Amino acid sequence: MAATILYGKEIAKDIREQLAGEVAELKQNGIVPGLTVVLVGDDPASHSYVRGKARGCEEVGIRSEIIYKDASITEKELLEIVYQLNENPNVHGILVQLPLPAHISEKAVIEAISSEKDVDGFHPVNVGNMMIGYDSLLPCTANGVVELIKRTGMTIEGKHAVVIGRSNIVGKPVSYLLQRENATVTMCHSRTVDLPSYTRQADILIVAAGKAHMIGKEDVKPGAVVIDVGVNRIESGKLVGDVRFDEVKEVASYLTPVPGGVGPMTITMLLKNTIEAARNLAR
Numbered sequence: 001m002a003a004t005i006l007y008g009k010e011i012a013k014d015i016r017e018q019l020a021g022e023v024a025e026l027k028q029n030g031i032v033p034g035l036t037v038v039l040v041g042d043d044p045a046s047h048s049y050v051r052g053k054a055r056g057c058e059e060v061g062i063r064s065e066i067i068y069k070d071a072s073i074t075e076k077e078l079l080e081i082v083y084q085l086n087e088n089p090n091v092h093g094i095l096v097q098l099p100l101p102a103h104i105s106e107k108a109v110i111e112a113i114s115s116e117k118d119v120d121g122f123h124p125v126n127v128g129n130m131m132i133g134y135d136s137l138l139p140c141t142a143n144g145v146v147e148l149i150k151r152t153g154m155t156i157e158g159k160h161a162v163v164i165g166r167s168n169i170v171g172k173p174v175s176y177l178l179q180r181e182n183a184t185v186t187m188c189h190s191r192t193v194d195l196p197s198y199t200r201q202a203d204i205l206i207v208a209a210g211k212a213h214m215i216g217k218e219d220v221k222p223g224a225v226v227i228d229v230g231v232n233r234i235e236s237g238k239l240v241g242d243v244r245f246d247e248v249k250e251v252a253s254y255l256t257p258v259p260g261g262v263g264p265m266t267i268t269m270l271l272k273n274t275i276e277a278a279r280n281l282a283r
């Protein structure tokens, strides 16, 4: 039977309507949630992502601001901007778009952001709290993936989830969030020997390897929920995922498209984090 396609775009729209209500309520209490995005350099993909984030803010009523800086900015100057944003009471969320130019330490910048305003969920304090199950701002893509799985109505508890990719942004946090939902999680990565022997056991398969079309029908257990986090631009200029969509949709029970699957959920979780940060900071 063909898979049900999980259109993140539609689910994100639902959630954003709910978030708009939460923003309206905060505004009645005199709090206007604010997000500041810092973008260094002129990478076209980063510019496009950042515009999407600003549009998302506008949609739900969050005040947003983008600070554009030339790639020649020094690490010290960038850190100074972050420190000022940390002190600004109108700014509840700070996001420095990655990647940064090679002369700037991403670690130094992420650690400089106040953990209470770290709406990416990348600060070591937030990562640590997530790992041990304390409340924290959660990494947006990982949180969006789990939200999508929940929206299928499936019970995650007791399921075998296989995650391909061990990045700090997606693979690692998604594995912790799924363990929190009581799934049994197997981590696979570029050095895994005989990858299909693992993927074929997955009730939930999360593919975040960044390798176009690497997962085919033969790699998927019939009836599995397959979440494709990959975004790859192939030679023709087309954006494709890590999963061979047309093949896998014949065997999976649920499958996300690329684009229009996980992407819109990432931005929605960023909006959710900004609202949460505003609420926490007002306490």
Ligand code: GUN
Residues within 6 Å of the ligand: 095, 096, 097, 098, 099, 120, 140, 141, 169
């Ligand atoms: N670059 C690509 N994805 C992300 C993200 O989620 N957050 C930040 N800050 N930069 C990114």
